[in-house]
Every structure is written in C-alpha cells, then in structure tokens.
Amino acid sequence: DGGITQSPKYLFRKEGQNVTLSCEQNLNHDAMYWYRQDPGQGLRLIYYSQIVNDFQKGDIAEGYSVSREKKESFPLTVTSAQKNPTAFYLCASTPPPDRDNQPQHFGDGTRLSIL
C-alpha cells in the first residue's frame, strides 16, 4: 500500500544535539511538507518542498533544516538552535495540482522530547 512513513515514532534528544526525523513516501507525490503540532494548537508549517532539490521556509523555520535529494524523501533536522523542540512532528505530501485541488496525506508523526 502507498503511504507516508515517519520514523522513529518516538525520539529523545539531549540539549545541544541535532536530530534528524525521517519521512519517506511511495505515493509519487511531488510536494512534501513538515508541520509541528503543540498542545492546543493547530499544525504550523516548518518547511515545504514542491520539487526535488528545492524547498521553502514555512511559518516557523528557525532552528530547523531540510533537504530534498530524492522525490521520496524529505528529512527534517531539528538543530540545537531550536529553543523549544519538544513537539509532535508531522510530515505530509500532496500530488501535483490537476483540474481539482488535492488534499494532503499525512504520516503518523514523530514525537520528539528533550531529555
């Protein structure tokens, strides 16, 4: 079955460390997205990529970095510059636009906690 796989499900990080969250999709979607969810808040866009080797900052990109070397993969690195990294991170993808809009499909998320 096609889908979006995020790994690991739970991740712990010591302060001062960088950590990379994995997102892989086999839906052949061009666009991929990273969101962050905090308690009582909606999903906030961190970074997105519409095509391989290109990506754009979202609303809360500070302290994060991404790469898009392959269509299937869009890893997110949470750097030590991110002051409040504890959150639930969600990866999504969407097919290219055609006659109709298409919804985003989401992975099951990674919960990052600081030790």
Added chain:
Amino acid sequence: DQQVKQNSPSLSVQEGRISILNCDYTNSMFDYFLWYKKYPAEGPTFLISISSIKDKNEDGRFTVFLNKSAKHLSLHIVPSQPGDSAVYFCAASAPLVRDYGKLTFGQGTILTVHP
C-alpha cells in the same frame, strides 16, 4: 496572525445527534477548504473538502458548508457516533501556483460523542 480560527476548543454531543464544528478565516484569497480528523499520536486523516465555487459538499454522514461572505465554514456530522470522537482541524489554501497544496490550519476542536 491567525488566518484560520476554530473558536471552540471542544464540543460534546450525544450519540445520534448532530455535531456542528465551526471555522472562520480572514484571508479572502483562500479558495479551497478541508476538514481533517485526528486521533492522539496519529497523523490527521482527510475527511472532506470544498472549493470556493460551491457552498455545500456532502460525503455520507459528513457535510461541509461554506459561507464566503461571512468567511465561515462548518462541518456537520449526522448522526454522530462514538467513533467520531477526535480532534477536528479545518484548513485552507490559496490558489498560488508556486505554493500549491500549502495549507493553513486552525487550532482544532476536540469532539466527544457520548454513547
């Protein structure tokens, strides 16, 4: 600047009755609106969407209404079932070719359906 707002953090409904979840937006460029359902520790699941050229869209027990003049949309669930208990997010996108698929989310409403 919260462009998509869900002003009710929670809603409690009796099984079999109607659930009405509301969402307001401020950006008049939004032309595509979606509702997602989310269980704890899982990714959001797409429920239903509506384009700005319509004012109503139905899919089984779920109906979305759009009032463009009021910049308001609502999700009706009839009849409500205990399995509908989850967090519901509304989301919106604008027709920018460069940023296709980019969504702005509301804060979410926790729906609890009591047996």
